[in-house]
Amino acid sequence: RGSVIYELSRQYDQPSGTFHRSLLLHQLRHTVKRFCQEKLAPYADEIDKANEFPRMREFWKEAGELGLLGITAPVEYGGTGLGYLDHVIVMEEISRVSGAIALSYGAHSNLCVNQMVRHGNQKQKEKYLPKLVTGEHVGALAMSESNSGSDVVSMKLTARKEGDHYVLNGNKFWITNGPDADVLIVYGKTNPEAAARGITAFIIEKGMPGFSTAQKLDKFGMRGSNTCEIIFEDCKVPEQNMLGPVNKGVYVLMSGLDLERLVLSAGPIGIMQAVLDHAIPYLHIREAFGQKIGHFQLMQGKMADMYTRLSSSRQYLYNVARACDKGHFSSMDCAGVILYCAENATQVALDGIQCLGECLVVCTAELVMPTSHIPSIAAVVSA
Amino acid sequence: MTARVLVGVKRVIDYAVKIRVKPDNTGVVTDGVKHSMNPFCEIAVEEAVRLKEKKLVQEVVAVSCGPQQVQETIRTALAMGADRGIHVEVSGKDYDSLGPLQVSKILAALAKKEEASLIILGKQAIDDDCNQTGQMTAALLDWPQGTFASELVIEGDKVKVVREIDGGLETIKLNMPVVVTADLRLNTPRYATLPNIMKAKKKKIANMKPGDLGVDMTSRVEVLRVDEPPQRQAGVKVESVEDLVSKLKEAGRI
Numbered sequence: 100r101g102s103v104i105y106e107l108s109r110q111y112d113q114p115s116g117t118f119h120r121s122l123l124l125h126q127l128r129h130t131v132k133r134f135c136q137e138k139l140a141p142y143a144d145e146i147d148k149a150n151e152f153p154r155m156r157e158f159w160k161e162a163g164e165l166g167l168l169g170i171t172a173p174v175e176y177g178g179t180g181l182g183y184l185d186h187v188i189v190m191e192e193i194s195r196v197s198g199a200i201a202l203s204y205g206a207h208s209n210l211c212v213n214q215m216v217r218h219g220n221q222k223q224k225e226k227y228l229p230k231l232v233t234g235e236h237v238g239a240l241a242m243s244e245s246n247s248g249s250d251v252v253s254m255k256l257t258a259r260k261e262g263d264h265y266v267l268n269g270n271k272f273w274i275t276n277g278p279d280a281d282v283l284i285v286y287g288k289t290n291p292e293a294a295a296r297g298i299t300a301f302i303i304e305k306g307m308p309g310f311s312t313a314q315k316l317d318k319f320g321m322r323g324s325n326t327c328e329i330i331f332e333d334c335k336v337p338e339q340n341m342l343g344p345v346n347k348g349v350y351v352l353m354s355g356l357d358l359e360r361l362v363l364s365a366g367p368i369g370i371m372q373a374v375l376d377h378a379i380p381y382l383h384i385r386e387a388f389g390q391k392i393g394h395f396q397l398m399q400g401k402m403a404d405m406y407t408r409l410s411s412s413r414q415y416l417y418n419v420a421r422a423c424d425k426g427h428f429s430s431m432d433c434a435g436v437i438l439y440c441a442e443n444a445t446q447v448a449l450d451g452i453q454c455l456g457e458c459l460v461v462c463t464a465e466l467v468m469p470t471s472h473i474p475s476i477a478a479v480v481s482a
Numbered sequence: 483m484t485a486r487v488l489v490g491v492k493r494v495i496d497y498a499v500k501i502r503v504k505p506d507n508t509g510v511v512t513d514g515v516k517h518s519m520n521p522f523c524e525i526a527v528e529e530a531v532r533l534k535e536k537k538l539v540q541e542v543v544a545v546s547c548g549p550q551q552v553q554e555t556i557r558t559a560l561a562m563g564a565d566r567g568i569h570v571e572v573s574g575k576d577y578d579s580l581g582p583l584q585v586s587k588i589l590a591a592l593a594k595k596e597e598a599s600l601i602i603l604g605k606q607a608i609d610d611d612c613n614q615t616g617q618m619t620a621a622l623l624d625w626p627q628g629t630f631a632s633e634l635v636i637e638g639d640k641v642k643v644v645r646e647i648d649g650g651l652e653t654i655k656l657n658m659p660v661v662v663t664a665d666l667r668l669n670t671p672r673y674a675t676l677p678n679i680m681k682a683k684k685k686k687i688a689n690m691k692p693g694d695l696g697v698d699m700t701s702r703v704e705v706l707r708v709d710e711p712p713q714r715q716a717g718v719k720v721e722s723v724e725d726l727v728s729k730l731k732e733a734g735r736i
Contacts, residue, residue, distance in 0.1 A: 122554055126561055126679045134673050166676030179676045 124188055127181075131192040134165055143197040146323035150315070152200060155279065155325075156237075162204070163234025167193075171213045176228035178216070182424040183358065187365040187416060194369025195376070199323035201366050206275040206324075207231070209362040211238025214284050214355045215302070218343040223302060227282050239280035241271035241329055242352055248273075251286075252295040252349060256331060258287035263338050265289070265301065267309070267331040277327040278315050281305045285331075286348050298348035302340040309334030357433040361423060364416050364437040367444030371409040374451035378405065382454055392454075401450045408443040415439055487530045487539045488598040489564065490589055491523040491546050493555040494609040507707050509578070519555045522604025524562075525664040528671040529634055530602050531563035538636045539600065541565045545592060547585055549573040553687060560682035561674035567687035568592065572699070576692075579701035581610070584692070586618035591695035593623060599659040600641070605630055606663075616663035626656040630665040 138161055146152045162168055170186040172178025179185075186209065194201035212231050215224060215238075230236040247254045256269025267287055274283075283303045290297030303310055313328040343351040382393030382402065392398050419432045495501065496516040504511055519527075530542040544559035546552040547570040556567035570588050572580055593601055606613035620627035628634070628643030632651065635642040645652045646665050674682070692699050720726045730736045 122557055123679060123683065125554070126558065126674060127676065130673050130676070130679065164675065165673060170676070174677075179680070181676070181680070 124185065127185055128188050128192055130165065131167065131189050132195075134161075134167075135193055135196040138162075139193070139196045139200060143200075146197060146199060148322075150317060150322040151325075152323050155200075155203075156234075158200075159207075159234035159237060161234070163232060167204070168208050168234050169212055169228065169232030170208060172216050172228055172232055173224075176224055177232040178212075178228065182420075183361060184417060184420040184424055186362050187368075187420045190362055190365035191369040191372070194366045195373045196369075197323065198366060198370050198373075199321045201369060202321050202324040202363070203276050205359075205363045205366065206240060207238045210240035210275075210355070210359055211280075211282065211284055213358060213362075214240060214300075214342070214351065217355070218300065218351050219302075222339065223342065227302060231282060236281035237276055237279045239274055239276035239283045240285075240355075241274045241277070241283055242286045243273045244270060245272040245328075251352070252298065254286060254288060254298070255291075256285070256287040257291060258289045258299055258301065258336070260289065260338075261335075264335045265299075265338060265341070267301070267303075267334040267336055269331050271329045273316075273326060274329050275324055275326050277312050277329050278325040283329070284342060285329075286352055287331075289348075290346055293346065295349045297346055298352065299345050300342040300348040300351045301336050302342055303334070303336060307334055307336065353430075354428070357428055357430050358423070360433045360437040361416075361420060364412075364440040367437075367440040368409070368413055368416060371405070371412065371440075371444050371447045374447050375405055375409060378402075378451045378454040385456075398454060401454055405447045405450050408447050412436075412440045412443045485539070486541045486543060486596055486598040487533065487600045487602060488589065488593055488596060489523070489526050489530045489542060489544050489559065490585070490601070490603045490615065491527060491544050491555050491559050492520040492604070492607050493517050493546065493548055493552045494520045494607055497521060497608055503708055503710050507709060509705070509708050517551070517554075519558050520604050520607045520609075522606060522608075522664055522666070523555075523559075524604075524671040525666070525668050526602040526604050527559045527562050527564060528669045529662075529664060530600075531672075532669065533600075533634075533636065534563065534565075543568060543596060543598070545570065545589065547572050547580060547588055547692075548577055556687055557682055558674065560685045560687075561679045562672060563678065564685075566685055569687050569689050570695070571689060571691050576699045579703070579705075580699075581701060581703055582612045582614035582618055583702060584697065584699050586615050586622055587697045588692060588695060589615070589619045590622040591697055593619075593659075595695070600636075601625075601659075601661045602634075603661070603663050605665050616661050620661035623659070623661070625659050625661050627661045627663070628654060628656055629663040631662050632665050632667040634662055634668065 138158055142152065142154070152158070159168070166179040167189055169176070169178030170181050170189060171183065174180040190201055190205055193204050212228065215227060219227070231238045242251050242254065244254050244256065256267060256271065258265040258267050267285070269287065271285065281304065285301050285303050286298055287301065288297050289299040309332050311330045313330060316326045318326060379402065382398055383391055385392045393402070416436050419429070419436045422429065422432070494517060495512065496518040499516055502511045527544065530539070533539045534542050542564040543566055544556050544564040545568045546556050549572070553569055556569055560567055589601060601619060603616045605616065616629055617627060628641065628645060630646045631643045632646045633644035639658050641656045641658060641660050641662070643654055643656060643662060645654065646667065718729070720729060
């Protein structure tokens with residue numbers, strides 16, 4: 100069924116929102132779409148059911164070969180040297196096939212890789228970027244704690260200086276890619292008294308003594324994007340692994356959040372597109388009361404609503420991404436765009452459920468999946 | 483090592499699109515409709531790029547005939563690994579009536595100009611299903627041809643081609659220069675990786691007109707009318723063989 104949906108979606112493949120003046124963006128989208136259809140779509144169902152992606156590491160390397168994992172990383176470290184709009188398009192097309200894997204992809208390529216690109220020094224970039232970009236390593240980022248979500252600067256993890264090391268103690272929660280990550284960017288308090296101005300970012304490697312991960316979380320949505328709690332017990336981190344200046348981590352964190360929100364907004368866009376990919380053809384096939392249900396006014400209203408919510412979200416996102424590519428970073432717009440996209444996605448998914456009706460109850464996770472991802476989007480918004 | 487491979491790539495309506503006939507029955511609707519590279523042309527490009535990677539050829543040149551938009555198709559070929567492109571500008575009425583005869587004349591002229599020793603084309607285009615361009619090009623150049631290739635091996639100055647034919651597989655050996663047309667099982671085309679898509683931006687596409695190559699664009703074919711295939715009628719169930727035979731007789735079929 101998946102390939103039928105793909106073929107149907109090729110027909111109205113260029114709604115006005117995806118008409119790009121740049122051929123490069125077309126080619127990018129086309130390549131990622133094909134890649135995901137072959138390498139991800141066949142597993143999407145099972146990933147959601149089992150909360151696991153057994154061939155994740157191979158997929159990561161394949162994505163690395165295509166150049167997807169280091170979109171915003173400089174070419175000299177093996178990156179692709181593209182911009183935020185390009186990253187958004189890639190994220191969107193992956194999300195269209197699997198919202199969960201797209202989230203893991205976003206955490207790796209934006210939260211981890213992009214932060215490293217923006218704040219790492221030469222040595223750190225040379226050491227960590229190449230393997231993150233090829234997909235040999237999986238990346239993650241950890242700021243949230245069980246008691247510090249929206250109020251993230253109230254985090255309690257401490258980083259105590261001892262000679263040429265920092266000793267980390269504490270836990271982080273809700274960490275996407277936590278179970279798999281080889282490299283993590285972790286925020287901690289080097290000066291707990293100074294509140295927000297006492298935060299510093301560090302690069303952690305799996306295998307550092309004192310660093311461990313707890314069990315994978317069994318989530319309602321985004322199943323297959325491995326999430327867990329990570330634990331630091333007297334974990335010694337060399338001071339050359341400090342990312343950015345000491346006690347200035349809040350700027351690293353907050354500016355990173357803007358771009359995280361920007362790129363991850365493509366997640367809900369992909370999900371909305373997936374809902375349309377399934378719902379629109381269905382409305383043209385299913386009959387009731389002697390006609391195709393797509394002819395009923397209520398369904399037509401829903402189609403119009405779904406389409407316009409997707410299109411307006413898309414235009415907002417692409418425009419903000421373009422502005423960022425030109426160097427205009429607006430926190431308000433980055434936050435606005437994920438709020439807007441996520442809320443629209445929830446609404447579109449609910450409309451999609453109405454369109455698919457009882458078919459949804461009987462069908463496989465492939466159709467249910469887009470909708471079950473919505474609660475997780477809200478989590479990103481509150482962050 | 484062979485110097486140059488010429489690969490023809492055609493911009494066609496995407497295979498997944500539902501085709502609609504224009505209300506005036508002069509053709510099909512193409513405005514605003516998704517177009518892509520002809521799938522068999524993709525296979526041809528892939529084969530040429532593989533030959534280059536094996537260092538059996540030095541340069542792959544992608545060619546397309548048509549209006550401005552075909553540059554997208556050439557860029558796709560460049561992103562897959564072709565070295566440079568040639569856009570032969572054909573538009574308006576000439577484009578409407580563009581067919582295998584004119585294209586093969588253009589390709590033949592280009593092959594001479596570029597001193598190509600190998601031309602790889604898709605076996606046919608999915609819009610007109612002509613399956614003529616490769617054959618005509620070979621005839622115009624007086625080169626041997628290996629059509630419906632499912633395997634292509636360069637052996638010195640000869641080419642071994644395994645052809646998919648009605649009876650099975652036929653293996654032939656041809657003296658270069660040759661024309662080969664790609665069939666489905668020749669290879670699986672690669673994804674254009676992002677770095678290659680970006681590298682392709684810098685590759686050159688030369689522009690020229692058919693006149694520059696001395697090609698006469700007059701069509702020998704005139705399309706009178708385009709119609710949808712007749713609607714499929716519902717079948718009739720019969721009870722017995724006698725019934726079937728009498729119904730066939732009634733319908734004048736036997």
